[in-house]
Amino acid sequence: MASKLLDRLRRTLFKEGEVVARESIDVPEDSFPESSELEDDTECLSERLGGTLCFDGERAMESEDPGGASGPDSDSDFLGESVEDGFSSTDTSPVGLSPGGSSLLTCQLQESWRSLQSCSVPEKLVFEVTDASVVPESSSKYVLYTIHVIQSGMFDKTPAVITRRYTDFERLHSRLRRRHGDHMERVCFPRKRLRKNFVAETIAKRSRAFEQYLAHMHSLAELRRSATFLEFFYLGDLQAGQMLMRVGRYQEGLGPLLNGLRLQEKLGCEQQGIQQPHHQQRTHWLFTLLALVTCFQELEQLGEAQEYCDRALRDLAPSQEALQQHLFHPLLIPLLQTNVRLSWKISKDKRRWEVLLQEIQDSGADVGNQPSLKEYLMKENLVESEGNTKAKVKRDDTT
Incomplete structure (x- = not known):
C-alpha cells in the first residue's frame, strides 16, 4: 500500500513539474527585475x-552630467x-548560511550566537x-x-x-x-x-x-570607543530629555531618554563605563538611568521608576573594601534613599538596599543632607569642553 502511494505521489509531482516548467518558459523577459536591483537586494545595504x-x-553614474563632481x-x-x-x-x-547554502538548525544558531556573545x-x-x-x-x-x-x-x-x-x-x-x-x-x-x-x-x-x-x-x-563617535548617536537625545525635564514635561522627555538608552546599550557604553569608571560615557549612562527614574516617578509610574533605580544601583553598588574607605559614587546615597521609598510603595523587597544604606551611615557618612536626584539632573553638564576632557583623561591616566 505504501509503495503504491509513493508511486502515485511521484507521478503527480512529475506532472506538476512539467506544468511549472512549461509556464516558466512563457513568462515574458521584461517581467524579471534588472540585475542592478538584484545586486542591491543581495547586498542588503538599504531598503x-x-x-x-x-x-x-x-x-546613477550614467545620469550624472559632465559638470557634476x-x-x-x-x-x-x-x-x-x-x-x-x-x-x-x-x-x-556573526551568524549566516553555510558555504553549501543550507541554513543551520535553530539550536546550532542559538549556540553559535551564545558563543559569540561570550567572547570579547x-x-x-x-x-x-x-x-x-x-x-x-x-x-x-x-x-x-x-x-x-x-x-x-x-x-x-x-x-x-x-x-x-x-x-x-x-x-x-x-x-x-x-x-x-x-x-x-x-x-x-x-x-x-x-x-x-x-x-x-x-x-x-x-x-x-x-x-x-x-x-x-x-x-x-x-x-x-571614542567619545566623539558615541556621542554623535545619543547625546542629542539626553540633552533634549534634560531640557524637557527642566520645564516639567516629563511625559515628552521619556521618548528621547528611552531612545538614548537603547543607543547606549547597542553601542556598549555600559560596558565601557565599567571598564573605565571615570569615562564620560559612564556619566552619561548613569544620567540616562536616573533621568528615567525621575520621569517615571513624576508620572506616578512607580514600578518602572524602581526598575531603573535598581538597574543604576547594580552599577553603583560598592565593594566592601571601597565602602570601608568611603570610596563610593556621590549619588549612591540619594539613589539608595529613592529606591527604598519606591520599593516600599510598590511592596517590593528592599532589605538589601536598606542594609547597604545602614552600613554607609555606620561608616560615618552623612545620609541626611543629600541633594535629590532631580536637583542633580537639572544641574548636570552633559557636554565637557575639550580642555576639561583632556585634563580629565590625563588625571585618570595617573590614578
Whole structure:
C-alpha cells in the first residue's frame, strides 16, 4: 500500500513539474527585475526609500552630467572604496548560511550566537537609512536622514533611531579626523556637490554612503570607543530629555531618554563605563538611568521608576573594601534613599538596599543632607569642553 502511494505521489509531482516548467518558459523577459536591483537586494545595504530612493549604481553614474563632481571625494568613489575594503554593513554578520547554502538548525544558531556573545567581540550593528526627506529651512533646505541602529545576527525588537542631516555627518568626520587622525587616513567622506544635491539619485547614493560610513567607523576599535563617535548617536537625545525635564514635561522627555538608552546599550557604553569608571560615557549612562527614574516617578509610574533605580544601583553598588574607605559614587546615597521609598510603595523587597544604606551611615557618612536626584539632573553638564576632557583623561591616566 505504501509503495503504491509513493508511486502515485511521484507521478503527480512529475506532472506538476512539467506544468511549472512549461509556464516558466512563457513568462515574458521584461517581467524579471534588472540585475542592478538584484545586486542591491543581495547586498542588503538599504531598503527602498519611499519607493523612489532606490540605489542603482550604473544608472546613477550614467545620469550624472559632465559638470557634476566626480573626483576622489564624490559619493560614488566613497562607495567603491568602502566595498573594496570590505566595510559593508552585512559583511560581518556573526551568524549566516553555510558555504553549501543550507541554513543551520535553530539550536546550532542559538549556540553559535551564545558563543559569540561570550567572547570579547563587540556587538555587530547595522546602520540602515529608512527615510530621507528634503526639509525647507527659511531661504534654504536640507536633507534629513532617518537611520535605524539594529543589532545584527538576531531579531532586534527595540531598534534605536537617529535623525541627522549632512552637516551633522560632516561635523562628525571633521572631529574624528582632528582627534583620531591616524585612524582616519583611508576614510573618505562624500562632499557636497555644486548641483543635484536634492535629486532622488544623489540622496539614495548618499544614504548608502552614510550607512557604509557608520559601519566602517564601528568596525575600527579606536573609533568605536571614542567619545566623539558615541556621542554623535545619543547625546542629542539626553540633552533634549534634560531640557524637557527642566520645564516639567516629563511625559515628552521619556521618548528621547528611552531612545538614548537603547543607543547606549547597542553601542556598549555600559560596558565601557565599567571598564573605565571615570569615562564620560559612564556619566552619561548613569544620567540616562536616573533621568528615567525621575520621569517615571513624576508620572506616578512607580514600578518602572524602581526598575531603573535598581538597574543604576547594580552599577553603583560598592565593594566592601571601597565602602570601608568611603570610596563610593556621590549619588549612591540619594539613589539608595529613592529606591527604598519606591520599593516600599510598590511592596517590593528592599532589605538589601536598606542594609547597604545602614552600613554607609555606620561608616560615618552623612545620609541626611543629600541633594535629590532631580536637583542633580537639572544641574548636570552633559557636554565637557575639550580642555576639561583632556585634563580629565590625563588625571585618570595617573590614578
